[in-house]
Amino acid sequence: MLLNNKLLIPRVHPSIIKRSSLLDNLNIGLTRKLTLVTAQAGYGKTTILSEWAKQSKARIVWLSLDKHDNDFIPFWSYVLTGFELIKPDFAVNLWPILLNFSTKSIEVFTTSLLHELQALEENWVIILDDFHFVDHDLINDSITMLLENLPPLIHIYISSRSKPSFPATRLFAKKELHQINVQDLRFQLADSTHFFKLRSELNLSKKEISQLVDRSEGWINGLQLAALSMEKTKNQAQFIRQFSGKHRDISNYLIEEVFQQQSVEMRDFLLKTSVLSEMNHSLCEAVTQQKNCQDKLESLEKLNLLIVPLDDNRVWYRYHQLFSEFLQHTLEQKYHDQWLEAHMNAAHWLESNGFQEAAVDHFLAAKQYTEAIRLIELLLPQTHHSKWNVLHRWLTALPDETIIGKPMIDIYYIGALIGVGEWSMALERTKQAELRILAIKDYLSEPEWNQLGGTLYFFGAITASDQKDHVRSLHYFEMYDSLMPEGNSFQMIGGNSYGGTDHDDVLLLVNDLHVADSYINNRVQAWGMKQHYPAIGYFLTSQSDLLYEWNRLDEAKEIAERTLMRKDIQPYARLLIACTTVLAKIEQAQGHPERANQLLEQIKQQIQSSEQAAFLLRIEAFQLQLVLQQDPSASASAWLEKSDFDYKDPITSYPFKEYHVFAEVLAHTGQTSEALELLERMYQFANREGRIRNKIKVRISQSVILYELGKTNEAFVFLLEALRLAEPQGYIRSFIDRGPTLAAMLYLLINTPNLIPKKAPVDYLPYIKQLLRAYKGDLPELATSKLKLTEQESRILKQIEQGLSNKQIAEQVFITAETVKSHIKKIYKKLEVNNRVQAVQAAKEQNLL
CATH class of the missing domain: 1.25.40 (Serine Threonine Protein Phosphatase 5, Tetratricopeptide repeat)
Structure with a gap:
């Protein structure tokens, strides 16, 4: 039943407000490939899509998503099943491809799906509701592939609290994307007037309705909750005056007001069933120990009390999320014993009815750790290497004492921590697990000890390496080699994962390159001749x-x-x-x-x-x-648009290299202040993490950008810091890969004595000469290396040559005249000129024009 619920168009309440203009807006999607309906919770995304789907003449494939659907095979299984409910033979050729899916076959699957879609002869709409639960790259990639080649009669509608991860800019440019947002979904005055008129007991004036709409900002759930509360209050005017437009205040205040108006028996039912993400009468009876639960569910529906029927037969229901969170908080804080009992009752029912994963979560919430561990051990083969997030959620909820005597749980716990990138925690768990497993070593057979101990020591080695404890890392590696000379299945955790930390880049983890050389050679000698x-x-x-x-x-x-x-x-x-x-x-x-x-x-x-x-x-x-x-004159605009980075994004370890390129591209396209701001935050991150290599590379980039801006004093301060950090380790390519601009800077350093402080911490000159010798070409040529203009500056210089005014240039390159003026000042500074004529002449002399 839980599967079928996902594929049914949710039931529309009979008293729903008819919003013709919004339905017409949704009809526009039938002329587009993709329609995005995006807004936060409570704006009626599912309701309006359900109403539209019910009255649409198109064939509708509906899928309601939740956090458990963020996986490629289940996701597309639901979609194919949805098609088969309407056209039973639709997916005959697709199921073998999907059920035997591997990352290699994504294009095969999408191409085959497109082939079947091409054969359909009328309008079909795929509606993916609550898509914010999906962020899996393969799902996003497959949808992107579909959208690129989607047949004219097929349309995808997505509702979500946030924009999907896959790129939609290209579709927008081609007028193949239709967007509906909060401004479209919010109740206007006419909608709200109609809504309140349906509640005849609320005799509100137009002005009072307008006040409620203004203060709620058209938030539909807020207006619904306001109406429910006002039906119980004797002073509506006072209520309206105190009504707040802040969503959090609305939910905290009004939900409590609605709840307090229910009978004692109904409040007990609401509290206990709030622990359930989905419920039917049988599950509710098990949790509440009450009878006639189906009557209660239908009564709540008739009251429109923030309960959502999930099927037309009124069997399965769920609460509105905000309402559920309020009820759960109340139950846990005020009636903790009942909170525990409700979760335990839910767990037993779910396990008995085949929903083991959901049962684990409820056993954990009920603090029934023995039962939870029993199910976790049963489910380990299903979660190993595929559901690290699920396993991490479970195991972090277990108290340490419950893991004692469970060595495999210990091992999988460390694997889960590594799988989600919690390396420091994984290191601590490894140390703890080592003590526990050593304590039972004498009770294990030799194969059992080799398996447990070897895996444990491998985890210890890579977590210690991530923490820069290289002596401990090598010690663990040697222990691992002695127990598992042929390795194990855990050694490539994260081998196909983009996230996590740079645990695989030894040069980032070992600041001393000479120590890194020794550390690397140790492992190459130990493993280099192994074939697998x-x-x-x-x-x-x-x-x-x-x-x-x-x-x-x-x-x-x-x-x-x-x-x-x-x-x-x-x-x-x-x-x-x-x-x-x-x-x-x-x-x-x-x-x-x-x-x-x-x-x-x-x-x-x-x-x-x-x-x-x-x-x-x-x-x-x-x-x-x-x-x-x-x-250096090559265009970088295409990658810049595709990257979707922002210079204010938080800095983390693994995309560090991408953000370094991003900063360089920002500078290349004339956004130097943004580039320098990003690079400084990157430097601070590298400094906190103790990553000397990153610090060197960032300081080099900063120095080059500042030098090209004419800020030579600041530029040489950063360059000297990079040289100071790099000289003891013998860095060469990090400098000479930056090309002639850096070579010119190095040449200036050895030929301009006052640029190097008299009491410098190192003797820079021999090192700088070593770097200059590594450049191809002779030094006099380097001395005449000219400064490079950015892509934008080159474009503006060419237009200066054509005699265009600042205003005309601004129109040509789509920037303001003030920004043009700023670029021209930078050009003058770089070329050491004072006017346009001199700039053009100097540029020609240096082959810049």
């Missing part, structure tokens, strides 16, 4: 990257090529991309940019991950970085 040991790929990639940084290109290339030839690393997107990007930058450094780009294009076709879109963005960011190194 993909974890070695992380260390070989880091070894190649380290040699590249030291400008030992031939050695670095040999290792990277040998690593990419290993068959055992091929299934792991994260590792393949890391190694390929190292090889690509080696190729470019050796003068083969075409080969570098070819490598990156090839790796795009090999990615096998549910997070393919994020990985592709990383590859394309690196491609752009290489292109800009070769041709």
